[in-house]
Amino acid sequence: xxxxxxxxxxxxxxLGDETRIKSGDEVHGKQEPFKVPVGKAFVGRxxxxxxxxxxxxxxxxxxxxxxVFRVAPGVMERIPVSxxxxxxxxxxxxxxxxxxxxxxxxxxxxxxxxTVLGIDAILNQQGKDVVCIYCCGGRSEASLSKVVQLxxxxxxxxxxxxxxxxxxxxxxxxxxxxxxxxxIGEYFMSHGRDVLVVFDDLTKHAWIHRQISLxxxxxxxxxxxxxxVFYIHSQLMERAGRLRPDLGGGTMTFFPIVETQQGDVTGHxxxxxxxxxxxxxxxxxxxxxxxFKPAIDFGLSVSRIGNKVQCEAxxxxxxxxxxxxxxxx
Numbered sequence: 148x149x150x151x152x153x154x155x156x157x158x159x160x161x162l163g164d165e166t167r168i169k170s171g172d173e174v175h176g177k178q179e180p181f182k183v184p185v186g187k188a189f190v191g192r193x194x195x196x197x198x199x200x201x202x203x204x205x206x207x208x209x210x211x212x213x214x215v216f217r218v219a220p221g222v223m224e225r226i227p228v229s230x231x232x233x234x235x236x237x238x239x240x241x242x243x244x245x246x247x248x249x250x251x252x253x254x255x256x257x258x259x260x261x262t263v264l265g266i267d268a269i270l271n272q273q274g275k276d277v278v279c280i281y282c283c284g285g286r287s288e289a290s291l292s293k294v295v296q297l298x299x300x301x302x303x304x305x306x307x308x309x310x311x312x313x314x315x316x317x318x319x320x321x322x323x324x325x326x327x328x329x330x331i332g333e334y335f336m337s338h339g340r341d342v343l344v345v346f347d348d349l350t351k352h353a354w355i356h357r358q359i360s361l362x363x364x365x366x367x368x369x370x371x372x373x374x375x376v377f378y379i380h381s382q383l384m385e386r387a388g389r390l391r392p393d394l395g396g397g398t399m400t401f402f403p404i405v406e407t408q409q410g411d412v413t414g415h416x417x418x419x420x421x422x423x424x425x426x427x428x429x430x431x432x433x434x435x436x437x438x439f440k441p442a443i444d445f446g447l448s449v450s451r452i453g454n455k456v457q458c459e460a461x462x463x464x465x466x467x468x469x470x471x472x473x474x475x476x
Contacts, residue, residue, distance in 0.1 A: 163317065215330055228247060241468060243453060253430070262404065268402060277340075278335045291311055332344050
């Protein structure tokens with residue numbers, strides 16, 4: 148339950164079926180952090196925003212409970228990234244390499260292959276001891292089913308967790324699901340594992356936050372978003388990174404996806420996330436319609452820390468690739 152005290156009224160956000168409560172019911176606060184169950188048994192399962200199974204395969208035995216909202220590890224609790232995370236897309240791994248512990252934004256118009264890049268990265272982790280989490284928030288049931296079927300057919304569900312709150316679920320559940328996926332990933336990171344989380348997508352997450360905030364009568368600002376829309380995404384993105392060995396030594400890599408309108412990266416949410424993350428892969432509609440796939444515009448794409456972990460031989464080969472490609476285009 149998320150509460151907000153405004154003047155003398157208490158506003159409460161209900162998670163789940165609101166028809167089960169009525170006027171006059173008593174509400175009791177637990178006076179403890181909001182936690183969700185986490186554990187190794189979640190691998191291969193589909194869960195909702197409260198870590199409850201929704202794949203019809205029975206109960207999941209949790210090993211622990213982690214807070215949904217928590218302060219990200221500080222600078223002294225981290226160490227520099229040192230290992231590459233191969234996405235399986237050759238041109239990305241050559242020109243804009245990704246490091247384990249990095250936050251790489253996937254940005255572009257709708258229907259330009261953004262989700263495909265994230266799913267390909269998950270499929271490429273097979274046999275590499277990386278726990279993958281696909282977070283589906285605000286998308287349709289049909290698109291979620293298609294992704295789950297693909298992951299199942301390729302054997303990727305053996306190391307993947309799906310956290311989902313589709314557009315049919317309540318706004319509160321859609322708002323919470325990225326934080327729940329992050330909490331599940333933090334369990335594996337604190338136990339020394341490498342984790343990859345794909346957030347699909349944070350544009351719809353921002354829409355839901357705006358909807359909830361306006362219902363709570365918070366003041367709208369730019370593009371009708373409340374002033375804390377930057378904070379809700381920054382506190383999520385900051386939880387990625389690489390921990391010190393004495394704190395587990397695990398890594399958590401984020402691939403957040405955000406949608407642009409007609410290639411405009413100056414919108415409120417895209418510009419926010421570009422400033423938060425460590426680089427972006429920009430998918431272009433014009434390149435996509437030319438038939439060039441993946442439709443990545445390397446004139447606008449960058450990986451700010453990935454080059455540090457690229458092997459020397461590959462770095463030597465790829466040094467001029469970006470310039471050559473841009474000149475050719």
